[in-house]
Amino acid sequence: MSNLLDLTALQARQGLEKGDFTSVELTNAYLAAAQETKGLNNYVAMTEARALEMAAASDAKYAAGNAGALEGLPIGVKDLFATNGVPTTACSAILKNFVPQYESTVTSNLWADGGVMLGKLNCDEFAMGSANETSVFGPAVNPYSAVGGADLAAGGSSGGSASSVAARSSIMATGTDTGGSIRQPAAFCGIVGMKPTYGRCSRWGVVAFASSLDQAGPFTRDVDDSALMFKSMASADPKDSTSAHQPLPDIDGAMAAGVKGMKIGIPSEYQMDGMDETIIKLWQDGQAWLKDAGAELVEISLPHTKYALPVYYIIAPAEASSNLARYDGVRYGNRIEEGGSLDDMYEITRAAGFGDEVQRRILIGTYALSAGYYDAYYLKAQKVRRLIRNDFDEAFKQVDAILTPATPSAAFPLGVKQADPVTMYLNDVFTVPANLAGIPGMSVPAGVNGDGLPLGLQILSGAFAEDKMYAVAKQIEQSAGFSEVPSRMAGGAS
Amino acid sequence: MSADKAIVDTATVEKIARLARIRLAEERKEPIAQDLNRILSWIEELNEVDTDGVEPLASVTGHSLPLRKDEITDGDVQGKVLANAPEEASGFFVVPKVVE
Structure with missing residues (x-):
């Protein structure tokens, strides 16, 4: 038996089916891996007992011949998904003691298909951040290190999920993506991250950040695993009014058919000043790979691209300020009282419970929605959002998919204080447009920069x-032949 | 339509913090005003875009909100509803006194 941690989810699924090993063995290997890589701070809570119980149940299912699509596979869950009886904190002090009495639809789907829950994964507080540094538990660390050994950001907001899958302390993990929170950390950690079409995965039981943008999706080691996990996560859900009722397309058939004859759009606006040379080169390589495989490259224009970030930084905080109004210290969450009135209790509770970045976004959103500014900011942003969506609608009349870089740089060092919040926001420049337009996007590891750090390419479709x-x-995966592994990986990179 | 050239001062910060029910320590008001001004001046870029006659986009779903039958599908879970309450009594959430 080879190292269990080396197996992809599909390979592990086959091994379990054949009886090469049991889910309890596989789960124990991952629980040990999580211990071994504890220094990466990617789990905020382990659920060992539940994991072993679920694994034993999976082994029984295999024995009985009725195993599900994810039967016995050990999965990590971003701490933004409500898990019944298991603390769900959104990595915020205000929810530190919150224990959901129900299960999110997405995780319910995973468990119904036989998935095994390993624990809850670190993320930015309420998913607001691009480096996992706003988490009340401290940042998740990228298992790839800088030359010289400095700790690098795993990305955000789903930094714990990306770090864990890359470090092999989970075989797959859930994430959520409001402006790039799956695709950016996946690119930083050298794994596959996918944000589905808005509405594919139910938002029910997912702690809300910006409801018109939030979408759950999978983190996996390769593209096949991504398809496997996505098919399980997605569902039409009557509990989410924005849930889509379109059937899933034939993903496996499309992967087998390949890209021959497909038209791939290359948007000129994604050529940004000051972008890492190796990223430009990688983007060109990606275009060449697709052309060699029989696809046709088409230069396209998405003229409103540069406005996507300012639009996002109005709409997302505006929706957040409304969504986070529920944390008032009355029905759940921490409460702080110092005598005084009900309003005093609200104000003190929220000041103590929310971190600086969350407060900043609530305040920006409150301002953008306040009397006198609503038209100038919020309505204006929604109008430009329509123009951004129209750009994509036009593009997808000409092309089947769009290829772009996933991020403007490789993973950056942790702890570099950003004096200007806008600088940090620029990380999301390539990923935000897909959220605004509601289209799917995926980051695939495709190469490394001069320091050996992973870089991703992003694929968008209608x-x-x-x-x-x-x-x-x-x-892209086949042509790139990406085979890097991080230095801080469970099971020992030699 | 041109946006008011908004300059956020500490009085404005106090006002929005009050609306958001977040109590700010005195020394945080000025830095927050500066942050907000930086973000807002960056956002001013949007005024370059001609949006006359453009319908605002609030939802990308493309479908209208579904309606369900008005019937009880869940409930009778008072214990679960109250399970995370910071303070409860006799099946109610307890808040500081609001009426003298």
Whole structure:
């Protein structure tokens, strides 16, 4: 038996089916891996007992011949998904003692298909951040280190999920993506991250950040695993009014058919000043790979791209300020009372419970929605949002998918204080447009920079056309032959 | 439509912090005003875009909100509803006194 941690989810699924090993063995290997890589701070809570119980149940299912699609696979869950009886904190002090009495739809789907819950994964507080540094538990660390050994950001907001899958302390993990929170950390950690079409995965039981943008998706080691996990996570859910009822396309068929004859858009606006040379080179390599595989490259224009970030930084905080109004210290969450009135209790509770970045975004959102500014900021942003969406609608009349870099740089060092919040926001420049337009996007590891740090390419497709995105992703994966592993990986990189 | 050239001062910060029910220590008001001004001046870029006649986009779903039958599908879980309450008594959430 080879090292269990080396297996992808699909390979592990096959090994379990054949009886090469049991889910209890596999789960124990991952629990040990999580211990071994504890220094990466990617788990905020382990659920060992539940994991072993679920694994034993999975072994029984295999024995009985009725195993599910994810039967016995050990999965990590971003601490933004409500898990019944297991603390769910959104990595915020205000929810530190919150124990949901129900299970999110997405995780319910995973467990119904036989997934095994390992624990809850670190993220930015309420998913607000690009480096996992706003977490009340401290940052998750990238298992890749800088030359010289300094700790690098795993990205954010789903930094714990990306770090864990890359470090092999989970075989797959859930994430959420409001402006790039799956795709950016996946790119930073050298793994595959996918944000589905808005509405594919139910938002029910997911702690809300910006409801018109939030979408759950999978973190996996490769593209096949991503398709496997996505099919399980997605569902039409009557508990989420924005849930989509379109059937999933034939993703496996599209991956098998390949990219021959597909038209791939290359948007000129994604050529940004000051972008890392190796990223420009990688983008060109990606174009060459697809052309060699029989796809046709088409230069396209997405003229409103530069406005995506300012639009996002109005709409997301505005929705956040409304969503986070519920944390008032009355029904759940921490409460701080110092005598005084009900309003005093609200104000003190929220000041103590929310971190600086969350407060900043609530305040920006409150301002953008306040009397006298609503039209100038919020309504204006929604109008430009429509123009951004129209750009993509036009593009997808000409092309099947779009290829871009995933991030403007490789992972950056942790702890570098950003004097200007806008500088940190620029990380999301390539990923935010897909959230605004509601289209699917995926980051696939495709190369390394001069320091050996992973870089990702992003593939976008039209709404509900995840099949086309996966076909391109599969080709990129094959052509890139990305085989880097991080230095701080469980099971020992030598 | 041109945006008011908004300059956020500490009085404005106090006002929005009050609306957001977040109590700010005195020394945080000025730095927050500066942060907000930086973010807002960056956002001013949007005024370059001609949006006359453009319908605001609030939702990307493309479908209208579904309606369900008005019937009880869940409930009778008072214990669960109250399980995370910071303070409860006799099946109610307890808050500081609001009426003298």
